[in-house]
Amino acid sequence: MATSNLDSSTSIMESVEIPRFHHTPFYCEENVYLLCKKLSADGIAKSDGSDLFVIFISNEHKQIPLWHQKASHRADGVILWDYHVICMQKRKDSNLPHLVWDLDSSLPIPSPLSTYVSETIRPSFQLFSEFQRFFRIVHAPIFLHSFASDRRHMKDSAGNWVHPPPSYDVIVAEDGTMHNLNEYIDMSPADVVKSIGDDTKNDVLAQRLGVLVSESQLEEFFSLVF
Structure with a gap:
C-alpha cells in the first residue's frame, strides 16, 4: 500500500517489530497474511483460522x-492510502465484541470493531464520493491458501x-499463482452486495475473493450473519 497526496512526506519508515507480530511498513497485505498464521499458531485464534476474516x-x-x-x-493520524488491509476476529462468546487487528494503527491492538469503525473509518465524517470506502471481506482460511504477491506493485517504472x-520470500498461492493482489483491491460500486x-455469509465462506460491502454494511454483516 502507499500514501497519496494528503500526506506529502516521502520519508520511508524503517521495518519494525511490533511485539509478537512481524510488521513491514507499507506491506499491509503481507503483514495480515503472517498475522493470521501467527494468531492461529499461538492459540489466539482457532488453529484453522476459521474465526478470522481479512x-x-x-x-x-x-x-x-x-x-x-x-x-x-x-495530529489526527489521518492518511490517504491507496488500499489498506486489516484482520477481523469473530469472538466465540456472542457477548464479546469482534476484534480488529490493524498493525498500522495507533489504536490499541486489537480494538473492538465498533471502536475501530468510529475512530478509524469515522462514518460520521462527510466525504466526497471519490473517497467513499468499500470493504472486501475474505475468510482467512481461503485467503491463506489463495493469496499471492511477488511485490511488483512496490516497484517503480525503472524496477526500483x-x-x-x-x-x-514472496508469498506464492498453493496453486502456484505468483501475484493476484490486484484482484483483491479492484473494487467497484457495482460489485457491492445489495443486502x-x-x-452473503455463504459467499464469504466459499468464494476466493469473498464479498464486497459498503461502509454502512460492514458492521451489519458481522452482527447479522455471525
Whole structure:
C-alpha cells in the first residue's frame, strides 16, 4: 500500500517489530497474511483460522482516508492510502465484541470493531464520493491458501523499490499463482452486495475473493450473519 497526496512526506519508515507480530511498513497485505498464521499458531485464534476474516479497504480511485494510522504525520493520524488491509476476529462468546487487528494503527491492538469503525473509518465524517470506502471481506482460511504477491506493485517504472520489501520470500498461492493482489483491491460500486443475509455469509465462506460491502454494511454483516 502507499500514501497519496494528503500526506506529502516521502520519508520511508524503517521495518519494525511490533511485539509478537512481524510488521513491514507499507506491506499491509503481507503483514495480515503472517498475522493470521501467527494468531492461529499461538492459540489466539482457532488453529484453522476459521474465526478470522481479512478485510481489504479501497475504492475505484485508490484513495481512502483512514484515521489513527502510524504512517501519518498529522495530529489526527489521518492518511490517504491507496488500499489498506486489516484482520477481523469473530469472538466465540456472542457477548464479546469482534476484534480488529490493524498493525498500522495507533489504536490499541486489537480494538473492538465498533471502536475501530468510529475512530478509524469515522462514518460520521462527510466525504466526497471519490473517497467513499468499500470493504472486501475474505475468510482467512481461503485467503491463506489463495493469496499471492511477488511485490511488483512496490516497484517503480525503472524496477526500483518504492519501499523496502520484507526480508522473507514472496508469498506464492498453493496453486502456484505468483501475484493476484490486484484482484483483491479492484473494487467497484457495482460489485457491492445489495443486502446482507445468509447468502452473503455463504459467499464469504466459499468464494476466493469473498464479498464486497459498503461502509454502512460492514458492521451489519458481522452482527447479522455471525
